[in-house]
Amino acid sequence: MVVTLSLVPAPTDGPRDDEHRDFAVVEIRRDGTLGRPQLVTAAGPLEAVRVSSSPGRRGTAGNPVLTSQLGLLLAAEGPRSEGSLALTMAMRGELRGAREHAARTLGSEGAREVAGVLHAHLALAWIHLERGELDRCWRLLDLMRPDLDDRPDPWLATVGCLIEARALVAVQRPDSAIRLLTAATAELARTPWACGMMAVARADALLAAGEPHRALAAVTPAPPEVAAAASVVSAAARQAVGDVRGAVAVLRSVTETLESAPLDLQVRAWLLEARLADTHDSQHRSTSLANRALSTAAADELRLPVLREWGWLRTLVERDMTLLRTHHEFLVGVRRLHLAQVKSQTAMYAGQSSTVDLTEREAQVLELLAQMLTTEEIAERLYLSVNTVKSHVKRIFAKLEVHRRADAVRRGRHLGLC
Secondary structure (H helix, E strand, O other), rough: EEEEEEEOOOOOOOOOOOOOOEEEEEEEOOOOOOOOOEEEOOOOHHHHHHHHHHOEEEEEEEEOOEEEEEOOOOOOHHHHHHHHHHHHHHHOOOHHHHHHHHHHHHHHOOOHHHHHHHHHHHHHHHHHHHHHOOHHHHHHHHHHHHHOOOOOHHHHHHHHHHHHHHHHOOOOOOOHHHHHHHHHHHOOOOOOHHHHHHHHHHHHHHHHOOOOOHHHHHOOOHHHHHHHHHHHHHHHHHHHHOOHHHHHHHHHHOHHOOOOOOOOHHHHHHHHHHHHHHHOOHHHHHHHHHHHHHHHHHOOOOEEEEHHHHHHHHHHOOOOOHHHHHHHHHHHHHHHHHHHHHHHHHHHHHOOOOOOOOOOOHHHHHHHHHHHOOHHHHHHOOOHHHHHHHHHHHHHHHHOOOOHHHHHHHHHHOOOOO
């Protein structure tokens, strides 16, 4: 178990012992997940570790090593430390707290210190990404690109690459994300954590590109440093190839680990489990899991993990008015983002194809394809024969001028058809 420390400015309200300072202690577990940051008053970094691990305080004993699996986050004063804390919290999914620390970093007198500014800007980029504010995320990445290209810190460069790859997947450009990650892995993956995170991100991009078998291979066996994240992507890939039982088993195997995983990963896991339960007509469990996921997501405005499941989730919400009423405001925001993405992608394809005219049944089949249902599951859902579904799929392919299911879904989304 590794603990990183970063010094934060001491409060000014009241007398202080000059020999003691406030430290942020962040636990980094073997699987790469991060604990909740703690503020500890101590005379030095090693004492801060002991204080954070002492009886009566939250946290567990850790190895007082400042060089972590995430790179060099050395004890440092001023904006760098608060920026580091902002980025750590952002990666934990604690977006509100992360935003506050990032704002203080950028508004401080020492905001010219490059490392602190980069940490804070990366934290804000991560926040915008998770909230589905992709235009703001891209602007920050463009702003930081010159400094990130100079590779000031392996961890910062790795995190920047991960943000860009996830943003590319979010705007339906998984092939570009795969190329980015393939090139960056050889250059940046210098620690087990970085290797694992790159592998998970690449698997996620492969899954979005309609390559679930390759995605599954990329995280099999699961990298131990990022076991929870790898398992969730593995479960999603298994669901996509029709191995529902295997997907459920994988999610159950990491139930305890997920409790301390980043919030966005927890939301994604719960929504995936809800979809699997819905497939097996366990509506009560599906609704319960979806409610849990939406409650957690709404608290920190984690829209991205919900947005990626919107094609399936909106069907569940439409038939459960309790979910709709409870999370109405948050769901309206997610739906608005979905429509904005559809409009943006449609504009990209304007003039490339005439209007695609799908029949009502073909539109229903395409909608279920977007939910990654198998041919047999679609046939059962629509009360059709398997051969009839296959015929509909062939006609959809012809009308959309594609040859694969993933391409049909991507094209359909671009045109606002699903």
